[in-house]
Amino acid sequence: MRTALVAGNWKMNGDSAFISELIKELKVSTKSSDAEVLVCPPFVYLSEVKQALSGSAIKLGAQNVSQNNNGAFTGEISLPMLNDLDCEYVILGHSERRSLYAETDELVAEKFIATEKAGLKPILCVGETLEERESDQTLEVVGRQLKTVINAAGIEKFVNAVVAYEPVWAIGTGKTATPEQAQDVHAAIRAMVAEYDADTAAKLRVLYGGSVNAGNAAELFANEDVDGGLVGGASLKANDFTAICQAAGAQ
Numbered sequence: 001m002r003t004a005l006v007a008g009n010w011k012m013n014g015d016s017a018f019i020s021e022l023i024k025e026l027k028v029s030t031k032s033s034d035a036e037v038l039v040c041p042p043f044v045y046l047s048e049v050k051q052a053l054s055g056s057a058i059k060l061g062a063q064n065v066s067q068n069n070n071g072a073f074t075g076e077i078s079l080p081m082l083n084d085l086d087c088e089y090v091i092l093g094h095s096e097r098r099s100l101y102a103e104t105d106e107l108v109a110e111k112f113i114a115t116e117k118a119g120l121k122p123i124l125c126v127g128e129t130l131e132e133r134e135s136d137q138t139l140e141v142v143g144r145q146l147k148t149v150i151n152a153a154g155i156e157k158f159v160n161a162v163v164a165y166e167p168v169w170a171i172g173t174g175k176t177a178t179p180e181q182a183q184d185v186h187a188a189i190r191a192m193v194a195e196y197d198a199d200t201a202a203k204l205r206v207l208y209g210g211s212v213n214a215g216n217a218a219e220l221f222a223n224e225d226v227d228g229g230l231v232g233g234a235s236l237k238a239n240d241f242t243a244i245c246q247a248a249g250a251q
């Protein structure tokens with residue numbers, strides 16, 4: 001039995017007043033959800049959100065991290081710093097990091113290894129562009145992104161990891177994958193992991209991300225291999241994010 005996880009990726013949004021209000025609402029509204037609930041604020045608000053979450057079951061995560069622990073890396077944030085703030089999860093290889101900041105599969109693998117070693121749980125994002133889907137390359141791309149990390153880290157390092165399938169064409173576009181499209185890729189991801197270790201594959205949570213909202217969450221999460229969601233835009237709206245968490249918890 002896999003516990004559903006709903007992760008809110010706030011990206012570069014919000015300010016102190018907005019975040020304080022959002023957390024105040026989510027602490028109450030998500031209390032009854034059976035899903036594990038996670039918020040990933042911008043780095044500068046992690047400390048504030050940690051304090052605001054006090055007494056709540058909502059977990060704290062980061063949107064990215066450096067593969068280096070310290071040193072002359074201007075503008076970077078390290079895993080020991082995230083550990084100081086009790087961050088439990090780190091989103092890695094988000095398509096915006098891959099496309100806007102040139103993160104390669106190999107760099108994502110380095111970050112994955114460092115994250116696992118530091119005791120945090122990686123949320124490894126994989127997904128194809130529209131062009132790749134239309135030329136029937138979805139599983140090839142997702143397989144390459146996933147297997148580069150498994151081959152570098154070792155499948156045993158996936159015990160606490162989460163994979164997020166995020167078709168790039170669905171992120172922030174309002175175009176969601178159909179439940180069938182999501183299930184097909186999620187099942188394929190699980191099968192790829194099972195090639196390395198069946199038990200890890202059975203226990204691995206595979207989240208769907210890409211324009212999840214209050215209206216489509218239930219039918220996406222109803223699929224056998226969809227274990228929750230990575231949510232961008234809708235995670236900034238307390239009512240919508242709460243509805244998504246309730247939908248995940250009800251599966």
Ligand code: PEP
Nearest residue numbers: 171172209210211232233
């Ligand atoms: C994301 O940022 O990972 C994401 C899925 O965004 P959105 O829900 O806005 O499509």
